Amino acid sequence: MNSMYFTEEHHLFRKSLQDFLKKEVVPNVDKWEETGVIDTGIWKKFGDMGFFGINYPEAYGGLNLDLFYTVILLEELQKVNSGGFAAAIWAHVYLSMTHLNAEGSEDIKQKYLVPSITGDKVGCLCITEPFGGSDVAGLRTTAVKEGDFYIINGSKTFITNGVYSDYLIVTAKTKPQSGNKGISIFVIDRETPGITATKLNKLGWRASDTGEIAFNNVKIPASNLMGEENKGFAYILQHFALERLVMGINAHARAEYALEYTLEYMSQREAFGKSIDKFQALRHTMVDLYADMEICKEFNYSVAYRLNKGEYVVKQATMSKLKSTKMADEVIYQCLQFLGGYGYMEDYPLARLFRDSRLGPIGGGTSEILREILAKIIIDKKDYKPII
Incomplete structure (x- = not known):
């Protein structure tokens, strides 16, 4: 392990987490993948261990630890071989809880952040819409203020934890004529009348409850507004660097897991009188894949180091997600090939890894969107700066 970081x-901490995952998660993964439902008790177990509070303030029950504890959590979650379960955890901790901590009032933090850290409440972040995709500024969900309340109408889709979560962090237009200058963020209880959720049937991430959510005249207190009205777009952009880095770290970790498993398989699988890790063509392909993974991992560590110091790393985090997710897809594709027919079998981990990994270049901003962001930075010399 790299002692630089x-x-x-x-x-x-890594050893403790590995032991916990081996005992509490790994034996249940296949069932969760098959049913598409994660046992609710696991959330409380994570909370009791402090895993949800790693980088949150001690005042709310967190541990206030550096970002490399987060890196470890993300890496080890990828090695249980359930992209859906890993996504359910990190979407709660690093999407919904990030906004609670950054924009929530003290009352909101006490009501939602504290029980999120203990595992008594689970959240989801609702930004993407059926007609918008990566076009955050073009969202159509509205929040109209009526006295001391807002009335929410609209829909969201591809929302991780969108069906079984206890609360929702929701973006909506409070000033529709102002484009991205008229977006606000709210926290909404799941049981609020007018909310309906439909579970989506996905290629991968089968354990995760990805949902499409409709808001029909949902009435919430004005105090559920997070931060300032019409500042939501700035809040969203502020956290994109962390989200992209999270997905970059996830990618290098699942690629590493695939390589480690495949190397072990190759050392035992024999053909023509010797183990297949002795065939030059396979050996050389393997080291190319391993080198690609290591390059992405070291880059991601350096970005995490800079983000941990408070630097604005939007360019580097965007590169992290773009290159690491592409690398992971290529590595896992080839690892499945190394296993031959067994790689195509559900009894071996590569089939699920192959499906789960494919979401990497899509979720959290498609690779096409990321390339255009980077083109503006590199070619057009656009200088993105902290908005808040």
Whole structure:
């Protein structure tokens, strides 16, 4: 393990997390993948271990640890071989809870952030819409203020934890004529009348409850507004760097898991009187894949280091997601090939890894959108700066 970034305390944390996942998660993964439902009790177990509070303030029950504890959590979650379960966890911790901590009032933090850290409440972040995709500024969901309340109407889709979560962080237009200058963010209880959710049938991430959500005259207190009205777009952009880095780290971790599994398989699989890791064509392909993974991993660590210091790393985090997710797809594709027919079988991990990995270049901003963002930075010399 790279001692440039990881201390002895980090290593002890990783070992504790590995033991926890091996005991509480791995034996249940196949069932969750088959049913599409994660046992609700696992959330409380994560909370009791402090895993949800890693980088949140001690005042709300968190541990206020550096970002490399987050890196470890993300890496180890990828190695349980359920992209859906991993997504359910990190979407709660690094999407919905990030907004609660950054934009929530003290009352909101006490009501939602504290129980999110303990695992008593689970959240989801609702930005993407059926007609918008990556066009955040073009969202159509509206929030109309009526006295001390807002009335929410619209729909969201591809929302991780969108069906079974306890609360929703929702973006809506409070000033529709102002484009991205008229977006606000709200927290809404799941049981609020007018909310309906439909579970989506996905290629991968089968354990995750990805949902399409409709809001029909949903009435919420004005105090559920997070931050300032019409500042929502700025809040969203502020957190994109973390989200993209999270997905970049996920990608290098699942690629590493695939390589480690495949190397072990190749050392035992024999053909023509010797193990297949002795065939030059396979050996050389393997080291190319391993080198690609290591390059992405080291880059992601350096971005995490800079983000941990408070630097604005939107360019680097965008590169992290773009290149790491592409690398992971290519690595896992080839690893499945190394297993031959067994790679295509559901009894082996590569089939699920192959499906789960494919979401990487799509979710959290497609690769096409990321390339255009980078083109504006690199070619057009656009200088993105912190908005808040």
